[in-house]
Amino acid sequence: MNWLKGYCRTLCGAIMLVLVLPLQAEERPMGFFVTSVGMGNGADLGGLEGADAHCQKLAAAAGAGERVWRAYLSTELPDKRGVSARHRIGNGPWYNAQGVLIAANLTDLHLYNKTITLETALDEQGNRIKGRYDKPNEHDILTGSGDDGMAYFPDEQDHTCNNWTSSGEGSAQVGHHDRHGGGNVSWNSAHASRGCSQEALARTGGAGKFYCFAAD
Helix, strand or coil, X not given: CHHHHHHHHHHHHHHHHHHHHHHHHHCCCECEEECCCCCCCCCCCCHHHHHHHHHHHHHHHCCCCCCCEEECCCCECCCCECCCHHHCXXXXXXXXXXXXXXXXXXXXXXXXXXXXXXXXXXXXXXXXXCCCCCCCCCCXXXXXXXXXXXXXXXXXXXXXXXXXXXXXXXXXXXXXXXXXXXXXXXXXXXXXXXXXXXXXXXXXXXXXXXXXXXXX
8 A cells, every 4th residue: 555655646746747837837938038130220220119019020920929028228318318228128027038037027137137148138039149259249239228227317428329210320328148248247238339320230249139028
């Protein structure tokens, strides 16, 4: 009888494991990715609306179109702060395409985050984005934001390529998804680009890509 009880315990444990694993997978839907491609026109994304639509389109192609997707981008206004990226993306938690936790909440994402790296900042299909030591380097990710995810206070500089409508004059603040380069390891606010065109973004190590978060 003891062997039978032991067998039952083992069998029941295996059944529970089979039942729990799918449940855990369902509880980790993708909520974060780097766009696999930019929009092809430098930092002219068609404003926030165009960038959000790009996130939604890529997410849908990856089977996650039922969620509400927002681009992690800030804007600027002449006399006050514009829209801040951190206020656009919901409250988390966010997982990448492989089910890895990126951040549990906004504080975790901005104040304590060490999980956004070359290995975890994947595109919507779960593929790695090229980093500093790849050719071409594409680690510059458009954000227009400070380290805290907030829009810049009004100043004389352009941090958002004219609110994501310029592919020529201006500049955009970018982050490094791989945490390398220029002595700045910030994933969302490493330095300014040298311009807004596709060619200018490439010269500083970018391709017009940006972060997308599920905001629902």
